[in-house]
Amino acid sequence: MSTSTKPPATEKPGLLYESSAKIQSRRAQGRYARLRVLAMLLLLGFYYLAPWIQIGDTPLVWLDLPHRRFHVFTLTLAPQDLIFLTWLLLIAALTLFFFTTLGGRLWCGYACPQTVWTEAFIWMEHLAEGDRYARIKLDRAPWGAEKILRRGAKHLLWAGFALFTGLSFVAYFVPARELFPEFFALQLSGWPLFWTLFYGFATWGNAGVMREQVCKYMCPYARFQSAMFDKDTLVISYDQKRGEPRKSVAKLGGLPAGDCVDCSLCVQVCPTGIDIRKGLQYECIACAACVDACNSVMDSVHKPRGLIRYTSAHEEAGQKFRLLRPRVIGYGLIWAALCVGFVVAILLRTPVQFDVIRDRHSLYRELDDGAIENLYTLKVSNETSAAHRFKLSVSSPDGRRFLAVPDSLLVGRGEAQALTVSVRSQASDDEHEEEGLHGIHSLKFSLVAEDDPKLQRERSASFIAGEAHD
Amino acid sequence: MSDDHTSEEIQAEALLRQAAAKGLGSRPGARLVAITLWASFLGAIPMLLTWLLLLPEEYAATLGLAELSFGFFMCWLAAAAPAAIAALLTQAGSPAVPLPPEAPNEHLH
Structure with missing residues (x-):
């Protein structure tokens, strides 16, 4: 019998993809997918609406760079208020460290702009080209009217959304009520037009084309997250004790099967292309798509959910999960002190x-x-x-x-x-x-x-x- | 079917290999450029803000969007140098991106 890892040429192992075919990831449905969509709607909603909301006649958020005034809600920061800007950046950094220590890569999975815009772009792709199997079929189809229309519709949606995103970005620097009318009257020119197109192109490229490659290869956060994790940090993990041996392996060896039916849905839905069953890897952005996919399979085979789930290293080793631990307490105290201090300083600040x-x-x-x-x-x-x-x-x-x-x-x-x-x-x-x-x-x-x-x-x-x- | 691997495992491995080889995964030069551009872009933002906030009032009064845009690109360029150096240095020493067995060998050095 062959001991090679490759299937013999005479047999087709039933691969889903040919090596030159494009990967079409499957969309997961479930609790965490809904949470991600909710986060996307809230965050994108704020991003697109904030430049239009005014307090008095000043936009809610307006970074008036030429006059060096940053209007943020009711606050106007001038160069003399550099300390507040620094303070805010410190608070942002501590927030990231604190919540990462607690909940792992919550930012990556639910709030990062890369994730949020990619989610929107995937939704548009789904709308124009259909579900995963429809997209695979479209990839394999020759160029014809339907393929041109669907691909064209997708890129048109992407381009329009990207342009809207670019305009909204510039609207944080040039008031939206001046910028948008100028754009639609085709009177926008010069640097506002350049930056609109620049950020529109960057959005289209990052969310439509690059997607998970930004997370895997370009983002530094994944590389230093291990400095913020401890053994009680929530991570996504596959329960090997419960899942192994997988159904297909067990069948070969005549062993009692674990709960993993080896459907590989967790691999198919993963946006970064990892197999969580091999353990936590740095590419995992904790989007929990694999959790949703596995839970739906467990439901269909009448097994308990949680074969892939949020857990911690201590919990996996059979120890009790600790919420209050030195790192959390430390980060939490510093974060709380900075937040309270900031609010007090703002209230006591004289304009x-x-x-x-x-x-x-x-x-x-x-x-x-x-x-x-x-x-x-x-x-x-x-x-x-x-x-x-x-x-x-x-x-x-x-x-x-x-x-x-x-x-x-x-x-x-x-x-x-x-x-x-x-x-x-x-x-x-x-x-x-x-x-x-x-x-x-x-x-x-x-x-x-x-x-x-x-x-x-x-x-x-x-x-x-x-x-x-x- | 192989004794060592089931068809399901082979399917999953094929997906992983394709994902690893996709885009920047199999293009180390493009990866280096992308990392440098992105890291320097992130660095240029606080540089621009700091420059703006420390600028004397008499110079700040003359700033328009054109000058700010030019200033941002200068900050981006300035940040690109250390970003490129860091990317080059880490590229040489970091473990190779796992590639599918069928993929052409990459020469990182």
Whole structure:
């Protein structure tokens, strides 16, 4: 008898595919497939709708790059708020680490843009070309009217959706209510058009053509996920003890069969082309398509579900699953602290930024009336939704009086202004007090909105008055 | 039928071989380019944001979409150098992508 792993040439082992034929994956139906579709609808819904929703007359999410203002819900972040952006990125990273430690590759399987858009593109492919067997039949068919129509319909759907995606992406930078009318009036040109086509093409390529290859070969997340996993992290696993020996192998050897009927549906539905029965591999994106497929087969052969299921290394070894463990507690505490801190910081944040910089080109100037003058550059940023006139006052801890010229400035909504201000010591009736004004003094600059006293900021700066005269 | 493998196993193996050989799986050069482009694209985004946020106000006032686009491509180019180096270095040392026995041999070095 032949011991070669290849079937003899005279026998057809009933392969489903010829080596040159395109792979057509099967779609799984089940609980996790429904969850994935729900996640897709929610995430895509938000992505496409967010540029259209406005708060006042500002889009819900608008990254106004030319003016360096990021409008995110009711928050407007300016360059001075770099700390908040960094904070948000930290929170995003910790969220990923925390939920990955808990639930494994939840991001990959349900929320990653690659997964979400691929799911949409597969749905469109299914709509245009039919189910797996119809697509295999179409692949093998010669080019004719039906094949051209179906393939054309698929690519047309893909192209339209990709273009819509590209436009929506640009709408996060250029308001959608300006962008879309211009596009449909064929008046969109220049860089907005370039980026629309660029991201449209990238969407079509990644979700329509590349698909799982992005996950398998390009994405770095798969490579460092093992750093976040522990023995209680949820992973998708095949129960070897229950499944082996498989029905086909058992039949050959005359052994009692395990629950695995060797239908290979778990391989057929896998988007990354692995066999989960060989163990967890880095290519597995935890989409749970194999779980759904296997459960449906178990139902049809009247066996319990869960031959392939979410489990953990400890649970597989017969130990108890632990939810609270050092890594989870650590990540969770840090994540919670960052989230709470962020919310508190945002609530306490004042939308007026104020900086005072003393002019370094001159020390001081003595005026005709004997007063001493220093020059300052004031930078005021108004991140509120209305223009405000601000009143500036200068005071000294030792009670000396100072005058700022000008002492009032109007700053428009979302504007930042830089202003040169002269601060003069005021002539005093007390000559001795005036004679004593020398050296370096610390001044307090107070800025208050005239129509909203709650909008106020204070800054300190030095005032140089020179040496005492003999 | 082989003694060692059932037809079901052969079918499954055929699927796995095809999946492994599909697209970038059997094209190491294209894989290197794809990895470099993607990694540098990811790096260019925070670079652009950092550049924008640190830019003095007087220069920021002159920025339009054209300047930002140019800036992004410069960031992408700048990020491509370390990404390409990392991809080349890891490519040489990493285990070969499992290929089907029938596939032509790949020379990774």
